Amino acid sequence: MNNHPVIYKKLQSGNEKEFHDLVVLFHDVFETENEVNQGNIKQLLNNPNFVCLVALQHHKIIGGITAYELMSYDSPNSVMYVYDLAVQNSYQRSGIGSKLMKELFVVCRKRGIKELFVQAEEADAHAVQFYEKLGGKSFNTSQFHYSL
Secondary structure, eight states: OOOOEEEEEOHHHHHHHHHHHHHHHHHHHTTTOOOHHHHHHHHHHTTTTEEEEEETTTTTEEEEEEEEEEEEEESSSSEEEEEEEEEEGGTTTSSSSHHHHHHHHOOOOTTOOOEEEEETTTHHHHHHHHHHHHHHHOOOOOOOOOOO
């Protein structure tokens, strides 16, 4: 790991290049081959219910988290759903993922959000341990996917 400090930043409109680089990082870490949709990137960065935080070292994206604020119909408070969280392989287990989650907790508190949820596959023991270490409670649920 490099000796330069890690900087944490919330992306917003105008940070499309950094968001593009984060999506490329997600594809690399998750070993997927999806394309980057530039139109969606611009729209998401302008969506007040979308949160994107990145970790940078020497102006290079080394990690990031994306989340969506979801309004509730049975409570005045929204909930936050973590969509993706990844740290470049060579920087994993160095506290960057934990710091990104804690930065998202701060965003939630500022918005009055009292509940955050994230999915992790049981087979991904490192992810399960990571979220448990941060105080997350696991619930047995089934997730269903539909191809439409």
